[in-house]
Amino acid sequence: MESEAQDRQEVEWIERAQDGEAEAFGLLVERYHRKVFSLVFHIVRQPDDVEDLSQEIFLKVFRAIRSYNFRAPFRAWLSRIAINHCYDFLRRQKASKVNYYWQLTEEGRRKVDTSQEPRALGRLNIEEEASLKDLVWKLLDRAPPEDRVVLVMKEMQSLSVEEIAEILNWSRSKVKVRLHRARKRMLADLKRWR
Numbered sequence: 001m002e003s004e005a006q007d008r009q010e011v012e013w014i015e016r017a018q019d020g021e022a023e024a025f026g027l028l029v030e031r032y033h034r035k036v037f038s039l040v041f042h043i044v045r046q047p048d049d050v051e052d053l054s055q056e057i058f059l060k061v062f063r064a065i066r067s068y069n070f071r072a073p074f075r076a077w078l079s080r081i082a083i084n085h086c087y088d089f090l091r092r093q094k095a096s097k098v099n100y101y102w103q104l105t106e107e108g109r110r111k112v113d114t115s116q117e118p119r120a121l122g123r124l125n126i127e128e129e130a131s132l133k134d135l136v137w138k139l140l141d142r143a144p145p146e147d148r149v150v151l152v153m154k155e156m157q158s159l160s161v162e163e164i165a166e167i168l169n170w171s172r173s174k175v176k177v178r179l180h181r182a183r184k185r186m187l188a189d190l191k192r193w194r
Contacts, residue, residue: 014074017065025065029058032075036082042152043086045141046093053089057082072166079167083149090145139186147182154179 010031016024036057041050060081068077140148153159153167165175 010074011070014065014068014070017062018068025062028061028074032078033058035075036078039079039082039152039157040086042140042156043083043145043149044089045137049089053085057085060085076163076167080169083167086149087145135190139189142189143182143186146178147185150175150178151182151186 010028013024013027017028033054037050037054040053040057041047044050044053057078061078064081068074140151143151149168150164153164154161159167161172161175161179164170165172168175170178
């Protein structure tokens, strides 16, 4: 019941934003800012650029909101714009610098730690957990952008195959194949690295 009310409210905000009402668009930004910020952070992996990229994404969304046709959920439409913007950014960043967990500022580490849902890592101590995070980030940094996007959406954003397919406008089988190949490449990369 509460979800239906939120959906109706969101539709109202979208319609008002399509009519040019900035306040209604601001409400959409408030609702989705953390999701977009987290998605951008996990795909781009450059903390200094995340806020700027998130603002650029919302600017694109504001300019394109009149073209939103309610066929797909707004969240999926917004995520598609965010992912495409991240792809464009990564393509422009051919020589990107790798940021490891231990190189982040204290604020950057806090953002990394709070941007993910807490997951049980067994009985690892703080050093082992930090080392494991470094390894995962290194592998993600080395992954092709397409692999990184799919892995982030599935493993870090905890989206279902169906949600990923909807956001990327792919078939479910394509998502499954991409996930399988991305995981396989990541494991091969890990073996080469060790």
